[in-house]
Amino acid sequence: QVQLQESGPGLVKPSQTLSLTCTVSGGSINSGSHYWNWIRQPAGKGLEWIGRIWRSGDINYNPSLKTRVTISVDTSKNQFSLKLSSVTAADTAVYYCAREGLNDGRLDYWGQGTLVTVSS
Amino acid sequence: DIQMTQSPSSLSASVGDRVTITCQASQDISNYLNWYQQKPGKAPKLLIYDASNLETGVPSRFSGSGSGTDFTFTISSLQPEDIATYYCQHYDNLPYTFGQGTKLAIK
Numbered sequence: 571q572v573q574l575q576e577s578g579p580g581l582v583k584p585s586q587t588l589s590l591t592c593t594v595s596g597g598s599i600n601s602g603s604h605y606w607n608w609i610r611q612p613a614g615k616g617l618e619w620i621g622r623i624w625r626s627g628d629i630n631y632n633p634s635l636k637t638r639v640t641i642s643v644d645t646s647k648n649q650f651s652l653k654l655s656s657v658t659a660a661d662t663a664v665y666y667c668a669r670e671g672l673n674d675g676r677l678d679y680w681g682q683g684t685l686v687t688v689s690s
Numbered sequence: 691d692i693q694m695t696q697s698p699s700s701l702s703a704s705v706g707d708r709v710t711i712t713c714q715a716s717q718d719i720s721n722y723l724n725w726y727q728q729k730p731g732k733a734p735k736l737l738i739y740d741a742s743n744l745e746t747g748v749p750s751r752f753s754g755s756g757s758g759t760d761f762t763f764t765i766s767s768l769q770p771e772d773i774a775t776y777y778c779q780h781y782d783n784l785p786y787t788f789g790q791g792t793k794l795a796i797k
Contacts, residue, residue, distance in 0.1 A: 617734065617777060619786040632785040633691075666733055674740065675722060675781025680733035 572596040574667050574681035581687050582661075588654040588686055592667030593647070600625060600645040605670040607677060608641060608652045610663040618663075622670060623650055657688045692716050692780050696789035704797045709765040711792045713756075713778035721757045722782040728791075729774045737776075738763065770796060 578590035592606070599606060605628075608620040621631040623641045631639050635654070643650040654661060664683040670676060693716035703709050713723065721741040726734035736745045738754035741761055751766045765772055773796055778789040 616790045617779070617788040619788070630784050634785070668733075675779075675786070676724060676736055676739045676745075677726070677734070677779070678736050678745070680735075683733050 572669060572679045574669065574679055576665060576667050576681045576684040578684060578686070580685055581689065582657055583690050584658055584688055585656055588652070588657050588661060588688070590652045590665055590667075590684065590686070591649050592651070592681055593649050594669075595648070597669070598645075599643055599648050599650060602672075604672060606643065606650045607668045607670050609666045609668055609677075610661075611666070611683075612660075612663045620652065620654075620665075624672075659688050662686065662688045691785055691787055692719060692782060694778055694780055694787050694789040696776075696778055696792050698792060699790060700793040700795070702795045702797045703768050705768055705770060707768045709768050709772075709794065711763045711776055711778075713761040713763065713789050715759045715761075715780055715782075717782075718758050719780045719782035722780055723754075723756070723761050724779045724781065725752075725754055725763045726777045726779065727772075727774045728777065734777060768794075768796070 573595045575593045582588045602625045605622040607622040621641050623629045638655045640653040666683045667681045668677040669679040695714045723741045725738040728734040737748050742754045753764045755762050775791045775793045
């Protein structure tokens with residue numbers, strides 16, 4: 571059974587960089603069979619796609635966040651990571667990592683989500 | 691970006707009712723549409739992919755239809771455990787976008 575687990579600081583100061591890691595178990599990022607996504611959800615609001623990475627290659631970002639986002643992967647640890655720079659209160663949200671099929675856009679496995687609050 | 695518009699934003703129905711949610715895309719997305727269920731404090735769960743295909747393990751009372759710009763999600767007989775917020779999501783191109791959600795309550 572594939573499982574994803576987000577980890578990282580729950581509190582980040584304004585203007586600093588938010589850093590999260592998603593650890594994948596029950597499946598290998600290095601297999602190249604899936605994309606690995608980040609999605610966020612402010613409290614009481616809808617879902618926003620942040621970006622995705624395929625193995626160590628193809629990376630796609632939401633243009634609305636592209637100047638501030640970096641997604642990377644560590645295949646040796648079966649983890650992928652999100653960095654979001656210059657954060658403001660508007661970046662306060664639950665951040666999810668999720669697996670996506672290569673050719674079908676199905677976000678079929680999700681982490682439980684981690685709340686990141688931007689506050690001084 | 692493709693805009694996904696769901697309606698209604700909330701609805702209340704009785705156990706056993708047939709419930710229908712619609713999702714409209716701002717441009718033709720063929721059948722590149724998924725539906726998710728999100729319960730409070732939980733991650734979204736994939737229910738329907740490619741507009742009409744039931745994800746493995748999902749009860750058959752859930753169904754989806756449509757293509758192009760107009761899509762429908764149906765629960766044939768509402769159960770108490772179906773109380774959740776439902777989202778549509780397109781994957782025609784990047785960036786993926788989601789509908790604003792439909793919050794379902796029991797009368």
